[in-house]
Amino acid sequence: MSSAGKVRQPVETGVSGWAAIAPRQFRAQVLAGRQLADWLIVGAGFGGLSAARRLRQLRPHDRIVVLDALEVAEGASGRNSGFMIDVPHNLASGNYSVGGAASSQLEIRQNRLAIAFAAQAAEEYRMPAATFDPAGKINVAATERGMALNQGFAESLRQIGEASEALDAAQMRDITGTDYYLGGVHMPGAAMIQPADYIRRLAQGLAGRIDLFERSPVRALRRLGAVWEAVSDHGSVQAPKVILAVNGHIESFGHFRHRLIHVYTYASMTAAIAQAPGADRWALLPADPMGATLRKITLDGQSRLVIRTHFTYNPDIRVSAAQVARIAARQRQSFDARFPALKGIPLEYSWAGALCLSTNHAPAFGEVEPGLYSACCENGLGTVKSTLAGMMAAELATGTDSEPLRQFRRQPPPGRLPPGPVAWLGVNAVIRWHQLRAGREG
Ligand SMILES: Cc1cc2nc3c(=O)[nH]c(=O)nc-3n(C[C@H](O)[C@H](O)[C@H](O)COP(=O)(O)OP(=O)(O)OC[C@H]3O[C@@H](n4cnc5c(N)ncnc54)[C@H](O)[C@@H]3O)c2cc1C
Structure with a gap:
């Protein structure tokens, strides 16, 4: 039995x-009746x-249901x-915190395998450049500390033979239309996606080959003899x-x-903004990982900017609308500081989303019960x-042997957390301290 009681x-x-802003092109189906797959x-x-x-690639004739x-x-x-x-974040600190240059190179190879897989899907399903764009990204610095982090980052990249291009304040102004940034490092290997459009087009491309049921929550998952049953x-x-x-x-599946x-x-x-300064499309990651991430997209002459900031610890995997509104007000300030000329432009959409982290950066991966994979x-x-x-x-579930799978399986399980209140204090203290330190990068 996998899920004891109700699944959250x-x-x-x-x-x-x-x-x-990306209308979906396919009909939603809800799971009904008893299905075998x-x-x-x-x-x-x-x-x-x-x-x-x-x-689908490995078992083209099997019935695959997605809920x-x-x-x-x-x-x-x-x-x-x-x-x-493609290049891991932790390079920015100049130290290979996950375990040295060899493990960073392995991580880069793994990340590129995933990006190539997504690029193939984008090509096969004819996704436009606005949805999947292998344009690279820029690590930006708005402070001397950020500049030093970027320098360490560029140096780490050089040491492992990875290409990057340093951009000065004038180049950053030409790209972004603001003089907020002191410099940047362009990394050519990142792909930039319109995430909702990419995911929908991926689902649409798979439609007809898989059976996808939306608004179909799995409330219980249990073993019935040789099969699993999801209710x-x-x-x-x-x-x-x-x-x-x-x-x-x-x-919540146990x-x-x-x-x-x-x-x-x-x-x-x-x-949407009719005449936004700077280039039509750019993607900025902060040199300080706790800083603000920004993107600009342009479609049919209309541009939009997207800002991402703040992390909060929410062990019950939900946040309130009031929390989203509070942080949106802070984002307004960060945005206005960067783009004073765009002060009157409303933030039309504000939202939150969940991340899952582990203390040792390891995934929750593998066969967790016979026939059940995470x-x-x-x-x-x-x-x-x-x-x-x-x-x-x-690959694991089909018994496919591959070098990437062998490497992926060598990762340890996610590390154990200290008891609830200690974890709560610890995670919150780390987030607060890092956020304060980010200062003008946030
Ligand atoms: C604001 C923001 C910015 C981010 N920026 C980036 C970025 O630039 N780059 C990056 O790599 N990552 C970024 N992330 C993280 C990224 O979005 C996630 O890592 C990613 O979505 C995880 O994908 P996933 O398929 O593992 O999980 P999810 O996207 O969470 O998908 C899991 C799915 O499972 C479904 N589900 C859960 N429980 C049940 C159930 N009981 N029954 C049926 N269905 C269930 C959920 O509805 C969900 O659709 C960002 C996240 C946020 C919120």
Whole structure:
């Protein structure tokens, strides 16, 4: 028996601007009646849909059912900033915190495998450049401390033979239309996506080859002899093999308890702007990981800017609308400081979304019970990490032997957390301190 009692359901707060501006092109189906399948995937985000695509490649004649509690792109997969990053974040500090240059190079290879998998899907399903754009991203600095972090980052990249280009304040002004930034480092290997549109087009591309049911929450998952049975509101699915791609919600299926850290981060998107200064499209990651992430997109001559800031610790995996509004007010200040000429432009959409972290940056991955696989806990970079975990779960579950899978399986399980109140104090103290230190980068 996997889920003891009721499975906690995902709740999203605020409307994602990405989902709001990209109309979906396919009809939603809700699970009804008793269905039999060869494979059941729970979760239709980066993890679940990538698992479905890889399974289709490996078992083209099998019946694959995917269930999601919400609509496709309503969860974090349609709420993020769309940076598919090949080079790990922790390089920025100049020290290879996960374990040295060799492990950074391995991580880069893994990230690139996931980006290539997404690029293939983008090509096969004819996604436009506005949805999947291999344009790279810029690590930006607005303070001397940020400049020093960027320098350390560029030096780390040089040491492992990775290309990057230093940009000065004038170049940053030409790109962004603001003189807020002192400099930047352009990294060519990142792909930039319109996350909600990418996820929907991935689902649409798979339609007809898989059976996707939305608004079909899995309320219980249990073993019935040789198969698993997932029970939803109006139907059930029985399958011998199940992949759980529900990120932090894996806990409520009875696995990885007391090992996962549930954190939220927040974003706002402006209303459309007819003549925004600077280049039409850019993507800025802060040199300080606790700083503000910004993007600009332009479609049909209308631009929008998206800002992401703040992290909060929410072990019950939900946040209030009041919290989103409070942080949106702070984002307004960060935005106005950067773009004083755009002060009157409203932030049309503000939203929050969940991340799942572990103390040792390890995923919640593997066969957790016979025939039950987990592709969860993306450590904050799920556009790439969950894509990879989904691919690897499909390989593991089909008994496919590959070098990437062998390497992926060598990772330890997520580290154990201290007892509740200690974890609460510890995580909050770390977030507060880092956020304060980010200063003008935030
Ligand atoms: C504001 C913001 C900015 C971000 N920026 C970036 C970024 O730039 N780059 C990056 O790599 N990452 C970023 N992230 C993180 C990224 O969004 C996540 O890592 C990613 O979405 C994880 O994908 P996933 O498929 O593992 O999980 P999810 O996207 O959470 O998908 C899991 C799915 O499971 C479903 N589910 C859960 N429980 C059940 C159940 N009981 N029954 C049925 N379905 C269920 C949920 O509805 C959900 O659709 C950002 C996140 C936020 C919120």
